[in-house]
Every structure is written in structure tokens, then in C-alpha cells.
Amino acid sequence: MSSSYDYLIVGSGLSGAVFAHEATKRGKRCLVLEKRPHLGGNVYTEMREGIAVHCYGAHIFHTDNERVWGYVNSLTEFNRYINSPVANFEGALFNLPFNMNTFYALWGTKTPAEAKAKLESQRVHYDREPANLKEQALSLVGHDIYEKLIRGYTEKQWNRPCTELPAFIIKRLPLRFTFDNNYFTSRFQGIPSLGYTTLIAKLLSGTEIRLDTDFLTDKQGFKALAKKAVYTGMIDAYFEYALGQLHYRSLRFxxxxxxxxxxxxxxxxxxxxxxxxxxxxxxxxxxxxxxxxxxxxxxxxxxxWQPGMEPYYPVNDAANQALYGRYAEAAKAETRDRGTIFLGRLAKYAYYDMDQAILASLEAAEKELDL
Structure with a gap:
């Protein structure tokens, strides 16, 4: 029996949608499977009270890549939103990222020289490499910033004490000695004026889609529908956890x-x-x-994260990275033997910004389709 489609694409987030768009443009017939009842993965937005709600957390697009910025703007209009978050510590408000406004609110320092001197007086100098996240933070920014702006947030985020988290999580902390609250330093930044769902809809125009469809319930049956598969889900789930289960963090909204x-x-x-x-x-x-x-x-x-939850980001400690390395080798073999393409943050067990996911999919599409 001949395959009905050129590509079966598992997942309708940015990684899958960009590949589908590029393949469809080149005359390929694609089928997108999405296990959720809507398109877009975690960038999905829906209208409530006339407001585009980011249903899976704030997604603020930023990039230094002119090609990627041009690509998304060719599909939908992006505004010029600047991300300037605020930190609330026990009712006291501080600007982020750590800048002169933050330092003034903490210590009353008014000049960069005063702020640098205060930071230096607070830093802890170890005669060895910091052993954990707490020591790393204290060596970079000292006690006040660690206790008020890092510790509580980080321990909630990871559900572990900072003393049990690896130092590399905050290898660097941005310190800006200007009164600038722009969180990102990227050249291009903004949000789709009509929400990300409009962007996904444009990417998937002309592509057949099946919602509420879990590829992993009949992996071989679905793969038989197409000549090749593009998989953007959890890499350990693809291999039925044969080597062990990777750890993820999840979110509730x-x-x-x-x-x-x-x-x-x-x-x-x-x-x-x-x-x-x-x-x-x-x-x-x-x-x-x-x-x-x-x-x-x-x-x-x-x-x-527990089975049945949505995985949002990997736990990139040494044990998980070692296990992912074994899955990555299995994925290489799957690509070589069956042509399956693995794309996106879950398939690569990596934290991707949106522009990184788009660029990776564009490059994968070009490699695959422009032979």
C-alpha cells in the first residue's frame, strides 16, 4: 500500500508548524497530528474578553536573527512590545533584569560606581568553584539579591533547595549598570498583535490536521500513512522509555x-x-x-512533571544529560534507518527560545527538502 502523505508531522507547535509550512510550499503533502484539542502547542493563544490570552504562559518573541524576524513578520504582524517584568518580594517591587533601578530600590545607590561597590561588598569569594546554585549566586551578586530576588523564585521553580541545584543553572546573571528595564538585549522583540494562533494558522494553511490525536497510541499505524515522519514530542516517550525516563518540569495555570x-x-x-x-x-x-x-x-x-502532564522544560543535570545522550544515539539510528526527523525542545531535550525552534526547523526543512 502506498503512503498517502509525504510527511507525517507530530505536533503543531512552532517546530512542527514551520516544517509543515516549508514542506507544503514545496508541493509536499503533509499530515499534522496534534494530541491537544487545539493547534499551536505551548504558544497557543485564545481570545477572552477581546484579549489574546497566552494559555501556556507568557511568550515574548525576541531574536537577533534578521532572517527569523523577517520570516514571522511575513506571516502576521508583530508589535513592538518590550518585556520589562517586575519582581514582587513580600510586597516590595523591584525592576528586572538587575539594573540601576533594582539597585536603587535595594540600597539607594544612585550611580554605577556606587552600585558596583555595593555589589562587590556583598559578593562571597570562594577559594574553589561554587558547589551549588546558592554559592554561585552569592559569588555573583551577594546576599541581598540572592535572598530577595533569586532564592524563593528558583526553589519554587525547581522544587529543590538552591543548595541541591547545580551551579551551572545560573552560570551568569545579567547585571546592567543603566536605568534600562528591557529584559532582553535582542535586536528584535515583539508579540503578534492578533495572538500566536494567527501565526500557527498561517504556517499550517493548506496542511491537513488531526486534533485530539495521540501519535504514540499507534506509532506504527500512523507512520505507515506517510513516507517520512517528523517528531516533535518527548524523545524518551518515542522510544517507549526503553532506556529510562527523562525528568521534566511542568506548569499549571x-x-x-x-x-x-x-x-x-x-x-x-x-x-x-x-x-x-x-x-x-x-x-x-x-x-x-x-x-x-x-x-x-x-x-x-x-x-x-508526572506522566499525563505537559512537559515544559528539561532538568538538565548530569544524569539526565547522560541519559539523553543515549536517546540521541537511538534517534540518529532511527533517522538513518527510517528517515524519522527529530525536531524541537522535547525531541532534543533542550530549552529552546522561539526563534531557536523556528531556525532549527527552517534549517532541517532546507536540508531535507532542498536536495
């Missing part, structure tokens, strides 16, 4: 419509104390300068 025009005055607030159970509060209308009479606010909770 509480969305609430509030009968007020402006709740927190900024898109993202990080709650850096240990007492607040959630890590972030997101007010979506600020992403597109909304003026609606109501607002939608989302609280984000960090969770240990």
Missing part, C-alpha cells in the same frame, strides 16, 4: 477574568518570595496595549 481595566500595570510579575505559591502573574492585555474594560490574569505554578 489559573486564568481569571477580572472586572477591572488594569490589574498589575505590567505584563509579567515574578513572585520571588517563598510564601507566594505561584511563580508568576501574567496580565495578557499589556502584551498588545489593550484597552478593554476587563482584564485576564494568569497565575503560573511550577510542578514536578
Amino acid at each position: 489559573e486564568h481569571e477574568v477580572l472586572d477591572e481595566e488594569n490589574h498589575q500595570g505590567v505584563g509579567v510579575v515574578n513572585y520571588t518570595d517563598a510564601q507566594t505559591p505561584y511563580t508568576r502573574s501574567i496580565e495578557h492585555k499589556h502584551f498588545v496595549y489593550g484597552t478593554q474594560p476587563k482584564t485576564v490574569v494568569t497565575k503560573e505554578y511550577s510542578l514536578e
